[in-house]
Amino acid sequence: MLTCGQRCSGHRQAEEVVGEPTRSCGHGPTVPSALVADAALIVDAPAVALAIFAHPDCPIVNCGGALAAWSRDGTAVHLLVVTKGERGGEDGEASDDDITEARARHLEASAGLLGLSSVEVLDFPDGEVVNNMELRRAIVARVRAHRPEAVLFHDPTAVIYGDRYVSHPDHRAVGWACLDAIGAPSSGPRYHRDLGEPHAISDAYLCGSLEPDAFVLIDAVVEAKAAALRHHAGEAADAQWITEAVRARAEDAGEAVGVANAEGFRRLRLG
Ligand SMILES: [Zn+2]
Numbered sequence: 001m002l003t004c005g006q007r008c009s010g011h012r013q014a015e016e017v018v019g020e021p022t023r024s025c026g027h028g029p030t031v032p033s034a035l036v037a038d039a040a041l042i043v044d045a046p047a048v049a050l051a052i053f054a055h056p057d058c059p060i061v062n063c064g065g066a067l068a069a070w071s072r073d074g075t076a077v078h079l080l081v082v083t084k085g086e087r088g089g090e091d092g093e094a095s096d097d098d099i100t101e102a103r104a105r106h107l108e109a110s111a112g113l114l115g116l117s118s119v120e121v122l123d124f125p126d127g128e129v130v131n132n133m134e135l136r137r138a139i140v141a142r143v144r145a146h147r148p149e150a151v152l153f154h155d156p157t158a159v160i161y162g163d164r165y166v167s168h169p170d171h172r173a174v175g176w177a178c179l180d181a182i183g184a185p186s187s188g189p190r191y192h193r194d195l196g197e198p199h200a201i202s203d204a205y206l207c208g209s210l211e212p213d214a215f216v217l218i219d220a221v222v223e224a225k226a227a228a229l230r231h232h233a234g235e236a237a238d239a240q241w242i243t244e245a246v247r248a249r250a251e252d253a254g255e256a257v258g259v260a261n262a263e264g265f266r267r268l269r270l271g
Pocket residue numbers: 004005006054055057058168171
């Protein structure tokens with residue numbers, strides 16, 4: 001299933017992508033299929049990238065292609081996941097430990113497929129994430145440790161997609177925390193003097209945006225993204241449906257910039 005593993009409010013988006021009924025949540029927007037005015041095709045991979053997401057499978061759904069493409073181009077791609085994802089799935093009887101163990105295993109397999117340099121999973125409570133100083137400090141600490149040119153995270157301003165999908169509250173909380181952490185709190189020498197040397201980020205790529213204006217070519221890694229998502233979906237998932245959904249979404253985003261396959265982002269140029 002093309003899903004974040006969390007219960008989301010709506011299922012329409014994935015249906016729109018693949019053109020058939022589905023039981024999954026779409027977990028993100030459908031990028032406009034028409035050419036996007038002034039859209040940029042990102043051709044230079046950053047030296048270092050840091051992806052920051054709420055749940056273990058969010059980064060795969062949102063930017064697994066870009067992370068894999070950049071990894072292949074030599075980027076050191078680091079991933080920070082804020083929760084272990086213990087609220088995910090449909091099994092109300094499973095223990096939290098069983099769920100988190102499975103999700104950690106799937107994440108490790110996905111990280112290998114995408115070529116990630118490091119993965120760190122924090123223990124903020126799934127489904128209860130709030131944008132507070134504890135979370136922002138956790139983000140600043142990783143920014144200063146990894147020193148990325150580019151960061152990728154949820155677009156918190158994207159809330160309602162169409163008429164059936166509402167973004168998960170953890171996605172919004174993490175997105176806002178990132179926006180609040182990546183500017184002066186990371187680069188200013190008088191902020192968080194206990195969290196390492198200040199670091200200025202050049203670009204932020206907001207994922208799941210309703211206003212994508214920057215696109216990363218993912219022709220060579222569409223299948224790797226689909227394979228990573230299949231890991232997260234589990235054995236009971238419809239593997240063919242996942243693969244087709246990933247391909248359809250990549251093609252849709254590619255249309256926006258006139259390429260075969262892409263992922264779309266809203267870019268903030270900070271540096
Ligand atoms: Zn999620």
